[in-house]
Amino acid sequence: EAQLRASPVWPSTPPSTPQASARKNSAAPPVTSTSDVLQAAATRAKELNRKTPSPGSSGGQDDPDTARSLRMAYWQVVMLLVLGDDSPEAAQEYEEAWTTCIERLDSPSVFLFWFAQYLPTSLNRRYASTSARLRQRVRAAVDAAWDTPAAGVSGASPTGPERRPFTFLAIVADEAPSQRLSREDATEVLLELLFTGASSVTTTMSWLLWHLATDTHVQERLRHEIDGAVASRGDRPSAADLSKLPFLDAVLRETLRLYSPIHIGRHCLRDTTHEGISIPAGTDIAANMWFIHRNPDIWPDPHTFRPERFLGQPTNVAGFHPFSMGMRGCPGKAVAFTMCKLLVGRLVASYEIFPDAQRQRTPPEFSGSVVLSNTPVEMFLLGRSR
Numbered sequence: 001e002a003q004l005r006a007s008p009v010w011p012s013t014p015p016s017t018p019q020a021s022a023r024k025n026s027a028a029p030p031v032t033s034t035s036d037v038l039q040a041a042a043t044r045a046k047e048l049n050r051k052t053p054s055p056g057s058s059g060g061q062d063d064p065d066t067a068r069s070l071r072m073a074y075w076q077v078v079m080l081l082v083l084g085d086d087s088p089e090a091a092q093e094y095e096e097a098w099t100t101c102i103e104r105l106d107s108p109s110v111f112l113f114w115f116a117q118y119l120p121t122s123l124n125r126r127y128a129s130t131s132a133r134l135r136q137r138v139r140a141a142v143d144a145a146w147d148t149p150a151a152g153v154s155g156a157s158p159t160g161p162e163r164r165p166f167t168f169l170a171i172v173a174d175e176a177p178s179q180r181l182s183r184e185d186a187t188e189v190l191l192e193l194l195f196t197g198a199s200s201v202t203t204t205m206s207w208l209l210w211h212l213a214t215d216t217h218v219q220e221r222l223r224h225e226i227d228g229a230v231a232s233r234g235d236r237p238s239a240a241d242l243s244k245l246p247f248l249d250a251v252l253r254e255t256l257r258l259y260s261p262i263h264i265g266r267h268c269l270r271d272t273t274h275e276g277i278s279i280p281a282g283t284d285i286a287a288n289m290w291f292i293h294r295n296p297d298i299w300p301d302p303h304t305f306r307p308e309r310f311l312g313q314p315t316n317v318a319g320f321h322p323f324s325m326g327m328r329g330c331p332g333k334a335v336a337f338t339m340c341k342l343l344v345g346r347l348v349a350s351y352e353i354f355p356d357a358q359r360q361r362t363p364p365e366f367s368g369s370v371v372l373s374n375t376p377v378e379m380f381l382l383g384r385s386r
Contacts, residue, residue, distance in 0.1 A: 016267045067206040067377040070343070071095075077339070082193050083141050084167040090137060090216040094194065097134040100127045101195070122379035138194075139187045146183055160252040170191055181353050200261035201336050206377040208255040208344055211305045213353040213379045218307060222247055226349050239338060239346040245345065252340055257307060258324035260289035292319060 073092050079085050104127045109116040117124065172186050183191065212219040229244045230237055237245065265286040272279050279285065294302040298319040299309070310317065325331035330336075347353070356378040 001264060004016040006151060009146040023291065031166070053141075066379050066381075067202065070205050070209075071202045073343075074339070076232070080167070082151065082190055083138065083353075085137075085141065093130070093137055097130040098195065100130045103127075103237050123290070133190065134194075135187065138190050140185045141169055141181070142173075142183050142190070145169055146180075146186075165205055167273060196332060201339055203261045205258065205340055205343060206250060207259045208340070209353060210355070210377050210379060211255065211349070212251075212344075212348065213355040215305065218305075219348065219353060220250065222251060223348050226345055230349070236349045237342070239342060242341050242345070246311060247307065247343070248341055250307040252337065252344070253310045253317075253320070254276055254305060257293045257299070257320060258303075258323050260293055261301075262323070262330070263287075264289060265327075268365045276342060292321070295319065347381070351383055354382065356380070 027148075041247050072091070072095070075098070076091055078088065079090055081095055083090070100123075104110055104117075104123055106238065107116070107123060168191060169186075172181055172189065175181070180186075212222065225245055225247045226237055228242045242248070263286050265284055268281055268283040268285060270281045296302050323333040
């Protein structure tokens with residue numbers, strides 16, 4: 001982590017606009033670790049609502065979309081971990097490709113008619129253009145890594161360059177030539193890493209922070225726990241502190257129960273029957289975790305945000321499967337948990353979180369998306385005096 005360097009969170013406005021220039025000039029100074037990149041999300045959120053006099057007023061000209069800030073911060077972390085690239089151009093290309101991909105997945109015509117993806121529509125052309133630019137950037141990074149051996153790799157000179165900083169690109173590049181992926185395969189693997197989890201993690205954090213903003217009791221209890229864990233050094237929580245924060249873990253699990261971030265699906269390989277229902281080969285089957293996690297037979301008062309229900313419970317609570325289960329469960333579960341806890345813990349330690357004064361406790365509405373990635377979540381962050 002200490003080997004990675006990151007610039008401030010890239011603004012959502014394209015760099016050619018006056019708004020982007022103003023935000024870039026007012027950004028925080030560069031940070032030196034991935035944890036600090038996550039903390040920069042708070043700075044980005046405050047920039048978005050900087051015209052608003054106070055959390056309790058209604059004089060703001062723009063609503064602060066904290067969900068967008070979280071997405072931008074998370075995307076920058078992913079770009080650093082996958083490619084080691086913290087350039088604004090890379091962040092913008094990543095955002096454009098990802099949002100266009102989600103927009104295309106949301107398209108009813110593309111979803112219902114297989115041939116619609118080949119029609120020369122503006123959306124299809126934009127998807128082809130943005131994905132091609134990102135693919136070219138990833139391929140260029142792969143080519144550069146393949147052509148520049150690092151110390152410790154078979155065939156590299158002991159007096160040559162130092163080993164590359166940790167990135168997923170470095171992992172695949174530092175394999176022995178006989179075991180290394182082809183450049184084409186490495187490009188596809190890295191692109192998959194860029195898109196995996198980009199919506200589920202930020203969606204979960206957005207809903208979690210919204211509940212903290214609208215439930216002062218839960219927010220204060222969580223802040224008290226965090227302050228106690230870091231009281232000896234007066235700092236923000238680190239990864240080493242997470243095991244001492246059971247209420248933070250419970251808050252995250254309760255959020256995942258109420259808002260399952262991913263669908264859990266399987267592809268039927270052969271004709272079969274389940275409880276009298278015929279399932280032909282080739283059928284895609286999805287479990288509706290939204291209803292399972294809100295089943296009153298399993299969860300008392302299922303529509304209420306109550307983190308206490310997870311305190312003192314084992315990690316494998318019956319009826320709780322936000323990341324699927326078993327061998328086919330999400331391999332990024334541990335990373336997602338750690339990133340969510342670190343970001344939320346640092347935000348709560350540094351800021352008081354308030355809902356938008358004009359919306360108060362009205363929940364954000366779901367957007368028409370296959371994932372909940374585009375749902376705006378407006379709130380205010382007020383710095384604490386420690």
